[in-house]
Amino acid sequence: MTRRLLDIGVLGSVVLLAAAGLGWTAAQPGDQPAVNAVFRALDVVIDSGESELAAYQFELRVPKGVELVGVENGEHPAFAKAPYYDPRALxxxxxxxxxxxxxxxxxxxxxxxxxxxxxxxxxxxxxxxKLTVAADADGRSIEADIEIHEE
Amino acid sequence: MPERHERQPEPTFPDRLAEDLRSLLRVDLPVPGEIEDELVSLAGGRLSRRGRLRLHARRAGPLAAAAGLAITAWIGLWWMRGVGTGPALSPPGQASAASIFDIDASGRVDVLDAFIVARALHQGGMTDRKWDVTGDGAVNRLDVDAIAAVAVSIVRGTSS
Incomplete structure (x- = not known):
């Protein structure tokens, strides 16, 4: 009985490992079916009106079939450095x-x-x-709008 | 031309030679009864120890399988919960007011918390020891980056 359980356990482990190996192999980019993918750049623009924009934070959600692949800095010297984001989001x-x-x-x-x-x-x-934070140099919240300009 | 391998007949051993060798190697040495008993008991003890080992091995099988399952489950939970990917925080989207990263005590961690510390450092003003979120004994740019990293974390994101 015990021997049989052991045999089943070993066999199960082998099957799982094989399945994982197959899954990993199947996930290789070269094996994926060809998809008509288009790479696009989304310019995120904030309009703070007459207020100076010192800090911002927003959340972007993309629909199914779209993948986030990279983040770049802004155009103004104040935002010339790469912004903060979680690399796991890519x-x-x-x-x-x-x-x-x-x-x-x-x-x-x-x-x-x-x-x-x-x-x-x-x-x-x-x-x-969705713009969640827009603040001036004193850290006070300011009125601002956010929009995406697609290239 | 392919090489052909033919089976050779087995060499035979002359009967006479075999008999001579047997008589030469035969040893008729009497073994005293006590020694024979001692040898038998020693062999019996060794055999019974092997039996116990086999019993342990049988018990160890299911235990090893259970331990393997437990380790697999623990690794799975660890991976799903993102343990080790950042500091211990509140659940996603619910950064509590008590979070050490919530510098302005707004009830959530966002870029303004990092901005407050960065501005204080930039202006050379007073800094609070509580802002040393990295615990390295100093309030510096590392703390700013750590707070900002929490603010944008998608695992423990704080955006409302």
């Missing part, structure tokens, strides 16, 4: 991006705060973006 469908600047040269009006690169495998993808 390859997924949700990302939180944030940046701030403690200097005196801060943008007003519309400014591209960062650029997000995506890989689309479905046409007409729609993005969901």
């Amino acid at each position: 390859g997924g469908g949700r990302i939180i991006i944030a940046a701030f600047d403690t200097g005196d040269d801060l943008p007003t009006g519309k400014t591209r705060v960062c650029r997000v690169h995506v890989r689309e495998t479905v046409p007409g993808a729609r993005y969901n973006i």
